[in-house]
Amino acid sequence: MDNPYVIEMLHITKRFPGIIANDDITLQLRRGEIHALLGENGAGKSTLMSVLFGMYQPEEGEIRKDGKKVAINNPNDANDLGIGMVHQHFKLVECFSVLDNIIMGVEPNRFGFLQKKEAREKVLALSEKYGLRVDPDALIEDITVGMQQRTEILKMLYRENEILIFDEPTAVLTPQEIDELMQIMKNLAAEGKSILFISHKLAEIMAVADRCTVLRKGKYIGTVETKNTTMEELSAMMVGRNVNFHVEKKPAEPGEVILDIEHMTVASKVHKNNAVKDVSLKVRAGEIVCLAGIDGNGQTEFVYGLTGLEPLVSGKVTLLGQDITRASIRYRSTHGMSHIPEDRHKHGLVLDYTLEDNIVLERYFEPEFTNSMGFLRRDNIRSYAERLIDEYDIRSGQGPITIARSMSGGNQQKAIIAREIDKNPELLVAVQPTRGLDVGAIEGVHRQLVAQRDAGKAVLLVSLELDEVMDVPDRILVMYEGEIVGELDPKQTTQEELGLYMAGAKRDEVKA
Amino acid sequence: MKKSFWKNNAVQSLLASLICILLGLLIGYIVLLCINPAGASGAIMAVIKNFMNYSRASLQLKNFGATLVKTAPLLMCALSVLFAYKAGLFNIGAAGQYTVGICASLYAALAWHWSWIACMLFAILVGALWGTIPGLLKAYCNVNVVISGIMLNWIGLYSTNMILTKVKETTSPYTFHLATENPSAILPTLGLEKLFSGNDKVTLAIPLSILLAIAISVILEKTRFGYELKATGGNPNAAKYAGMAEKRNTILTLAIAGALAGLGAALMYLTDFEQWQCTTSSVPGMGFSGIAATFLGGLNPIGTIFASYFIQHITSGGAFVDKTMYCSQISDLISSLIIYLCGFVLFLKTSMNSIIARNEEKRAAAAKAAAQAEGGDR
Numbered sequence A: 001m002d003n004p005y006v007i008e009m010l011h012i013t014k015r016f017p018g019i020i021a022n023d024d025i026t027l028q029l030r031r032g033e034i035h036a037l038l039g040e041n042g043a044g045k046s047t048l049m050s051v052l053f054g055m056y057q058p059e060e061g062e063i064r065k066d067g068k069k070v071a072i073n074n075p076n077d078a079n080d081l082g083i084g085m086v087h088q089h090f091k092l093v094e095c096f097s098v099l100d101n102i103i104m105g106v107e108p109n110r111f112g113f114l115q116k117k118e119a120r121e122k123v124l125a126l127s128e129k130y131g132l133r134v135d136p137d138a139l140i141e142d143i144t145v146g147m148q149q150r151t152e153i154l155k156m157l158y159r160e161n162e163i164l165i166f167d168e169p170t171a172v173l174t175p176q177e178i179d180e181l182m183q184i185m186k187n188l189a190a191e192g193k194s195i196l197f198i199s200h201k202l203a204e205i206m207a208v209a210d211r212c213t214v215l216r217k218g219k220y221i222g223t224v225e226t227k228n229t230t231m232e233e234l235s236a237m238m239v240g241r242n243v244n245f246h247v248e249k250k251p252a253e254p255g256e257v258i259l260d261i262e263h264m265t266v267a268s269k270v271h272k273n274n275a276v277k278d279v280s281l282k283v284r285a286g287e288i289v290c291l292a293g294i295d296g297n298g299q300t301e302f303v304y305g306l307t308g309l310e311p312l313v314s315g316k317v318t319l320l321g322q323d324i325t326r327a328s329i330r331y332r333s334t335h336g337m338s339h340i341p342e343d344r345h346k347h348g349l350v351l352d353y354t355l356e357d358n359i360v361l362e363r364y365f366e367p368e369f370t371n372s373m374g375f376l377r378r379d380n381i382r383s384y385a386e387r388l389i390d391e392y393d394i395r396s397g398q399g400p401i402t403i404a405r406s407m408s409g410g411n412q413q414k415a416i417i418a419r420e421i422d423k424n425p426e427l428l429v430a431v432q433p434t435r436g437l438d439v440g441a442i443e444g445v446h447r448q449l450v451a452q453r454d455a456g457k458a459v460l461l462v463s464l465e466l467d468e469v470m471d472v473p474d475r476i477l478v479m480y481e482g483e484i485v486g487e488l489d490p491k492q493t494t495q496e497e498l499g500l501y502m503a504g505a506k507r508d509e510v511k512a
Numbered sequence B: 001m002k003k004s005f006w007k008n009n010a011v012q013s014l015l016a017s018l019i020c021i022l023l024g025l026l027i028g029y030i031v032l033l034c035i036n037p038a039g040a041s042g043a044i045m046a047v048i049k050n051f052m053n054y055s056r057a058s059l060q061l062k063n064f065g066a067t068l069v070k071t072a073p074l075l076m077c078a079l080s081v082l083f084a085y086k087a088g089l090f091n092i093g094a095a096g097q098y099t100v101g102i103c104a105s106l107y108a109a110l111a112w113h114w115s116w117i118a119c120m121l122f123a124i125l126v127g128a129l130w131g132t133i134p135g136l137l138k139a140y141c142n143v144n145v146v147i148s149g150i151m152l153n154w155i156g157l158y159s160t161n162m163i164l165t166k167v168k169e170t171t172s173p174y175t176f177h178l179a180t181e182n183p184s185a186i187l188p189t190l191g192l193e194k195l196f197s198g199n200d201k202v203t204l205a206i207p208l209s210i211l212l213a214i215a216i217s218v219i220l221e222k223t224r225f226g227y228e229l230k231a232t233g234g235n236p237n238a239a240k241y242a243g244m245a246e247k248r249n250t251i252l253t254l255a256i257a258g259a260l261a262g263l264g265a266a267l268m269y270l271t272d273f274e275q276w277q278c279t280t281s282s283v284p285g286m287g288f289s290g291i292a293a294t295f296l297g298g299l300n301p302i303g304t305i306f307a308s309y310f311i312q313h314i315t316s317g318g319a320f321v322d323k324t325m326y327c328s329q330i331s332d333l334i335s336s337l338i339i340y341l342c343g344f345v346l347f348l349k350t351s352m353n354s355i356i357a358r359n360e361e362k363r364a365a366a367a368k369a370a371a372q373a374e375g376g377d378r
């Protein structure tokens, strides 16, 4: 009897303080298939994959490889069994080169001397074969997220892993990179590798996966063949209700100008040129303006300049009629600006703080949370956090006292969104607010953005996601190489036209 | 119930610290065995017993007092290191801040004849200024505080030697005795000497340092300032994003750390327990031992009180090692071995956690297997 399954995870149960992250979950991976894992934020997907990769030990259940029971006590065991993983948050050494990161731990050596040449050839051959473009000598800190991810993939291939786990690989990629990755995954599967793939994007799952297993709140819901199902069916399985993919909104009624940016120029950290060149734009009360563009065209620096994280080279920023060009971050934050940062781990959270301490990260000094003697008012912090956890459906093991680091990626993001929106800002700067969120949560965030708008607030959305760019805003500004090259009306334009602007193939003179 | 007890953070810290201490004593014992097996157990017992080596109760108390006198400055140095550590700064410069604190307190006392309280405040101020320098360098030039701290340690040492030469005895390298030159600069005993059979070096320093440890604990855990500080230590980018004045906080943190170390020096030298030797050629070990005490205390201000006492206890105990069997450096060697091992507390804690986790899994697996076997029988 031939066993079609290369990996079987049978009746896996894994508990964390206050929560059963995996409750009797069974997952069977066929040889050579791409198997998607779908579930809401906090459903236990990353945990299940970490169990397979030997980072957590399940309390119950067993894992079989080729039908034989195996013990995976640590990632080394997993590696010996041919299991590799690209984590949701990459695990690379920033100040090492791509090549060094790939061979780390399995360095080829002769009498203890590194044989880098051999390694380089092998890496180059692999990168050629699978179309994984990398520069082996570049330092990790200097390369794009996409290339970092390709480095992670090469790391697995270099170790000759047969079972590849991808934890939300597309959350951080641009649409172009996503297409490339999809192709790479298909090539790998055609080579006979078996792939486990976590994603919140149903379209991707439909496009590459053969089968899809759905989890909900730690429980196994079912496994379906993608060719026999639809996106609607999948999302209903996952959240237990129908999800509306289209954002419902009334026509905008723009009012007075809330944010006025004139001739903003911001220096770049990575190259000599300015990253943002002479950008002018206005955002009015009651409208959502989206800054669209391919990653790396100056959006990050633009937001840094706007929020005060980086100084401007030149230009003027006016918020509610007040010149804030040189205002401190605190001043901006207390005078009507909220900022959902691009990178939740870099700026958004103090990972070793509790959830409640992170929720008051920008308000801890207010009289509500600190008394006149400078002591924190714990009770108020606690009840405030509890309210937000409830309102924004932030799921975690121990509620307000959960350490942020132990929360699932999507719930970390929800905590930040709750914190920023609940400040009730006049201007909300939301940079990729739905990164890493499940479809249900995305729907919720989009609804909240529209609600802000309808309440007469200004929203500046920065997004790489084409669907989001087309669906949510009232106006689209396209950024290309640090300049605004086009203003589009989402109701009039098409994804194709948007793509031309984003690629720099088309541009208009835009007046702010 | 039992599980949660072992997983409790405080319990783990305590356990890890105790294991480190035992390990240190064991290694010390092995070293003694290697040098001279005959006296090893006697010597290690002497170190552990410290003042208990005396048989008369009054002498015991008096020497217990002496250990306490040296605990106060160590505790201050440990608090200095700990405070900065919570903000993500490694204040190896505590030793230098302590040194300039000595300089300030003794010079104010001996050259200007100030009273103890003025001398103490002056030492605090100078320590704070000395801490501010690496703070400014870090905040505005992004200079690593460890590097600038180490350099400033030496600058502080030689400046102190130079300045205190003005108030030293003509025939020796030691500074004047406070008792003869300016008794008003000696810290008040608050009647504490009565508890330690007349040891009048036991002063205000001891209760004051303990109170400060409690104060630091409160500041870190309960106040807005502590919240900001730990946020900056935990993720400087997020602190900046949240609008915390990271530069100001860095400078302020190191100034406070410097003030604590400077005060430590005043608490030591304004008791007239020791004089400064103006030919000293190494930075006083107090600041460095403070690092060990911080870690041995599980990075907790209250834990640090006990850790500081323990380190002084064995350091003083080293003096009781039989010098006919071992050379005189042995006492320092043994205590430094133990202090060295104190640095392993955090490491031990992590390994302990993984061992606990593994055991639990094994137990769970065994229970499951047993349950299955039973099920199978039926």
Ligand SMILES: Nc1ncnc2c1ncn2[C@@H]1O[C@H](COP(=O)(O)OP(=O)(O)OP(=O)(O)O)[C@@H](O)[C@H]1O
Pocket: A016, A017, A019, A021, A039, A040, A041, A042, A043, A044, A045, A046, A047, A048, A088, A395, A396, A397, A406, A407, A408, A409, A410, A411, A436
């Ligand atoms: N190390 C940990 N300690 C404590 N709780 C944890 C830990 N890791 C995960 N959890 C909890 O387990 C649950 C499942 O988390 P997991 O990261 O597996 O979710 P996920 O399905 O990957 O979600 P997302 O889509 O948001 O990434 C969460 O509620 C999380 O808080």
Ligand SMILES: [Mg+2]
Pocket: A045, A046, A047, A088, A167, A408, A409, A410
């Ligand atoms: Mg996850």
